[in-house]
Amino acid sequence: MSLLLHAITPAGVAPPAGFAALLGQGVAVVYANREAPRRDRAAVLEFGRTIQELAEAGPLLPIRFGTTVADLEGLAELVAEHEPAWSARLRAVSGCCELIVHVSHESPAAPSSEQHVTGRDYLLQRMAAARAADALQDQVGAALRPVAKEIRNLPGGKGHHRFAVLVPRATATVARADVQHWAAVRPDLQVAVTGPWPPFSFGEDVA
Amino acid sequence: MSVQHIGGDEELALVDLVDRLIDGGVVVHGDVVLSLAGVDLVYLGLRLVIAPAHRVGR
Numbered sequence: 480m481s482l483l484l485h486a487i488t489p490a491g492v493a494p495p496a497g498f499a500a501l502l503g504q505g506v507a508v509v510y511a512n513r514e515a516p517r518r519d520r521a522a523v524l525e526f527g528r529t530i531q532e533l534a535e536a537g538p539l540l541p542i543r544f545g546t547t548v549a550d551l552e553g554l555a556e557l558v559a560e561h562e563p564a565w566s567a568r569l570r571a572v573s574g575c576c577e578l579i580v581h582v583s584h585e586s587p588a589a590p591s592s593e594q595h596v597t598g599r600d601y602l603l604q605r606m607a608a609a610r611a612a613d614a615l616q617d618q619v620g621a622a623l624r625p626v627a628k629e630i631r632n633l634p635g636g637k638g639h640h641r642f643a644v645l646v647p648r649a650t651a652t653v654a655r656a657d658v659q660h661w662a663a664v665r666p667d668l669q670v671a672v673t674g675p676w677p678p679f680s681f682g683e684d685v686a
Numbered sequence: 687m688s689v690q691h692i693g694g695d696e697e698l699a700l701v702d703l704v705d706r707l708i709d710g711g712v713v714v715h716g717d718v719v720l721s722l723a724g725v726d727l728v729y730l731g732l733r734l735v736i737a738p739a740h741r742v743g744r
Contacts, residue, residue, distance in 0.1 A: 487712060520704065527707050543711035557714055565712070579702045634709075643710075673699040679710030 481547045482510040482554055485526070486533050487540040487565050487682075495532055501551060503558040506565050508542075509533060510554065515547045534677035538573040540565060541679050568682060575628060576651050576675035580642045580658055582619050583669040615668075616640060622661045626654040631680045643680035651675045 485498065490507045494500045500507040516522040523544055530541045548554050558565075596604075616632065623630055623644050633641035646654040655672050662670035 484714070523704050523707050527703055530707070541707070541711040543709075543713050544707045546711075546714055548714075561714070577706075579706075581698070633705075643706075671695070671698055673695070673702045676703065676706060679706035682710070682712035 480512050481514055481549055482551070483513050483516060484542045484546045484548065484554070485509045485511065485529055486542055486677075487569065488533065488536075489538060489569060492533075492537050492539075495529065498529070501554050501558060503562045506558065506562050506569065508554060508558060509539075510548075515545055518545070530677050534576075538569050538575075539677060540568055540572065540682040541677050542682075564684065568684060571629070571684075572645065572678040572681050574648055575645050575678060575681075576648045577678045577680055578644045578646055578651065578654060578658075578672055578674040579633070579676065580619070580623065580644055581669075581671040581673075582615065582640045582642070584615065584638055584667060612640075623658065626650070626657050629681055633680065645678060645681050646675075648675065 486509050488500070488507050488509060490502050490505050492500070492507060492509075494507075494509045498509050498511050500509050516526065526544050530539075533539050534541075548557065619640065619642060620630055623642060626646055627644045628647070629645040631643040633643050635641045644654070651674070655674075658670065658672050662668060
């Protein structure tokens with residue numbers, strides 16, 4: 480039987496029923512005695528429910544779904560190695576939650592094969608589109624910065640940008656409203672906000 | 687994935703939750719780590735969330 484890791488919390492936080500915690504100097508890792516989970520939506524959402532329950536009790540760093548270790552000795556090694564970094568991140572996310580901001584815009588259509596476009600012109604168009612995407616990211620970042628403690632870019636798609644925004648939990652509603660007010664003056668963009676979530680995207684320092 | 691293809695706020699929120707659970711979080715590496723949901727789960731998970739409910743489990 481292996482240990483399925485769930486989250487890192489400050490030491491002293493009681494794990495929910497059915498779970499245990501290995502204590503370090505100042506942090507604890509909440510785990511369950513079970514094998515690696517099934518790789519299906521139900522298992523992922525079950526894991527998510529546990530994370531959200533833990534998040535209601537205090538600050539935490541979710542561990543990526545599906546992480547298992549062999550035994551408590553191995554887990555203790557991980558805690559000893561990572562505790563200073565985990566403690567620092569717990570302090571950074573304490574009292575905070577994550578919002579995810581989606582920003583979509585129309586992307587310029589790629590030239591069709593019927594259009595007579597030189598290779599040079601095609602590359603210039605592609606460069607212009609890339610610069611426009613970068614400029615949009617800068618604009619969105621500037622709009623979010625007043626409400627955010629930290630911002631991370633998440634993978635998106637063509638014409639679709641996603642941002643993870645760490646905000647104080649007490650002002651999350653205000654932060655959502657601020658984003659939507661900003662979006663109201665940008666009819667060229669489609670903006671959506673989800674959350675609040677536990678700080679999934681802020682478990683590691685990117686400095 | 688485009689926002690226009692997501693049907694409603696609840697579905698978008700569910701996609702975000704699954705995405706962050708399997709592609710976010712603290713990543714722990716090392717000899718003691720037995721398994722870690724990887725790229726195939728990211729793809730599989732997103733497909734399951736976006737697909738209609740009666741297709742879950744295929």
